[in-house]
Amino acid sequence: MAKNPTHKATPPAATPTATVSTMIVCVPDDLPREALTTHQLDRNFGVQGTLSPRFWATAMYPWQRSQMFGLRKGRPTYCAGGPVRLLDLHGMRQAAGMGAGIRHQLFSQVVHGTRPATPWHVYEARHLADPTKYPYDTAAADFTNQPRVNAIRMHNAATYGTGQIALGELEMYQAGSMAYQHHSALTAVAADALITADGAKLAPTSDAMADRVTYLEQALRLLTTIDPDQRLLAVAL
Template sequence: MGKTPRKVTPTTAVTPTATVRTMILCIPDELPRETLTAHQLDRNFGVRGTLSPRFWASPALRLWHHRQMIGLRKGSPACCAGGPVRLLDLDGMRQAAGVGAAIRHQMFSRVVHGTRNATPWHVYEARHLADPDAYPWKTAVADFHHQTRVNAVRMHNAATHGAGRIALDELEMYQAGCMAYQHHSALTAIAADALITAEGTKLAPASDAMADRVTYLEQVNRLLAAIDPDQRLLAVAL
């Protein structure tokens, strides 16, 4: 008698959720600035976090504008957690982020020169989540780290401190090319990792995959291009 065929149960594809470190909130008009505390953020938006000095205040900011700003700090540029769009230097933030990204990508190109493109982490994570027993977490981490390009970046980071380090979670964006990485960094400077509209709609990437990040950035960029200049934005670190 022949052997009974082993029944194979197909695994279900699992998409890891996106990493959200910073969220942008569009503050409804009825909420006064004084109520934007951690408790109120949780109550009004379901967001638990702390105010983040992410935005640049406009260079044209005057003394009487200060009361409209949230968490304004001294400096040049003056950073703040938020305020009306018309009092924020969003264009300056995008430009600076793009310039910084070009410098980082130049460094990245030197660091990984001669290595092949690496498979980004979210691919290994999805495989683990689809079948944790067959593909344990430790195996996924090891497979990701055993790639030559990943090790080149890790070696650079081990010898570097501060702003010169290369973020491995941006590996897929780096590999898309200098221009793509510049655009990604410039748009992310404003959009962060997720956004809640004044009507309460939450926008966020479906996953950490670059394609999902791009879709999110397209949505938020269209929203911000048409936003009311008096609309208040607030950055919250989660």
């Protein structure tokens, strides 16, 4: 999700933007399946990316499998998308929330005894407001020198794979266990941005939690009211 200054080699863009790793596309009804390949995404949606096996497929009849995109074997059955009625969005949210609860317990142990840290987007905005007086390197150093950030970095250095704590989610973690679970559950189905069936784009204006919450409110309002036959497609950018 959010940018990580500890791994960034070059300064950011001139204006702050939200980090978008995965986008959900509401596929127009009149768009044929053949137009939804990776090579056609830019032409049809202005999106340069690849199909992402993000969704869970529900149990289905054999003849329904042809309606899915990038269907994989296994349990749960992952796919890049398909009609909403054949996607287990509820199960995805529930599982993501449960996993987030476990991660937050780990986060609480890792940062125990440290004060809340200022998230990266605050330093980035200050740098972008006056790059000369507040250089990028200074902003990155101010962020990484915080005791809580160093506690997380130390944990990540000693941990491999999924056990790491995402520094880009620091603000969400610090909002509390329940808030982090809700954020993770909603992001599981709404991803980082969404293109509606009529071509409108919904996305947070920055990586600040308040902006991401606003996006999730808008995206979930749409996803919970769309037609069950509406096709969704997940694209990794």
